Amino acid sequence: MTRAQLEHIVRAAGAITDEPVILVLGSQSILGAFPSAPPPLDVSREADVCPMYAPEKADLISGAIGEISQFDSTFGYYAHGLPPEACPLPMGWKDRLVSFQNDNTRGITALCLHPLDLACSKLVAGREKDVGFVVGMLAHGLIEAGALEAHIGRLPTQEQRDRAVLMLTVVRSKMTSS
Numbered sequence: 056m057t058r059a060q061l062e063h064i065v066r067a068a069g070a071i072t073d074e075p076v077i078l079v080l081g082s083q084s085i086l087g088a089f090p091s092a093p094p095p096l097d098v099s100r101e102a103d104v105c106p107m108y109a110p111e112k113a114d115l116i117s118g119a120i121g122e123i124s125q126f127d128s129t130f131g132y133y134a135h136g137l138p139p140e141a142c143p144l145p146m147g148w149k150d151r152l153v154s155f156q157n158d159n160t161r162g163i164t165a166l167c168l169h170p171l172d173l174a175c176s177k178l179v180a181g182r183e184k185d186v187g188f189v190v191g192m193l194a195h196g197l198i199e200a201g202a203l204e205a206h207i208g209r210l211p212t213q214e215q216r217d218r219a220v221l222m223l224t225v226v227r228s229k230m231t232s233s
Contacts, residue, residue: 056083056099056132058090062159064102064120064134069163071119074106078152079167080142081135082177082188087153087167089197096191100127103137107166110138143179145209148172170198171206178203178219178226179210189226200227 065077081103085092101122105113113136120126120134127133151169156162168176174192177185192198200223207219 056086056097056102058086059159060130060132061086061102061165062157063130064104064132065160065163065165067120067126068104068106068116068134068136069160071115072106072109072112074109074112075162076107076164076166078105078107078110078139079165080104080137080139080176082173084153084167084173085170085192085197087155087165088170090155092197093191093195096188096195096197100132101135102132103135103142105136105138110140112136113138142176143210143215144168145172145175145206146211147209171203174198174203175206175210175219178207178222179215181218181222181225186222186225186229189222190229193226193230 061083068077069075079102082099083102085096104116116134116136122133124133151172152166153169154164154166156164170192174189177189193200204223207216210216210219
């Protein structure tokens with residue numbers, strides 16, 4: 056997904072929900088801090104989004120511009136309405152959001168996860184694609200391993216912190232074997 060495609064999703068999500076601020080969660084939130092994210096960080100066709108101040112409207116987004124919708128078949132990408140509580144996020148994540156608004160968003164503001172918050176969330180999720188995403192973030196210098204390790208301490212539960220530390224070990228192993 057490109058930044059222009061994410062802007063399109065933000066604009067559409069804002070129009071569908073009649074909300075002026077759209078939160079971008081998941082991998083495509085990297086496009087807030089890095090509008091030209093390098094491969095393989097740009098391969099997803101999906102953006103996880105939700106109205107920042109009306110998360111209960113997230114299902115409207117999935118229904119209108121979600122997977123297998125007319126939007127998806129027309130443009131080749133789609134949105135998944137996802138409330139923030141569905142993602143394990145470090146404490147204070149709202150204070151670190153990266154925002155953008157431009158002509159392509161038509162007045163709708165996008166709030167994207169800070170890259171370190173995104174990486175922590177990916178580590179806790181721990182799927183192969185999440186591990187690969189964090190490897191890509193580190194390999195391209197978008198985040199630094201020491202900063203990520205320190206940031207893991209902000210995850211709210213010990214279980215999440217333990218999972219993230221374990222998955223960071225997997226990430227490091229993949230990086231040294233490449």
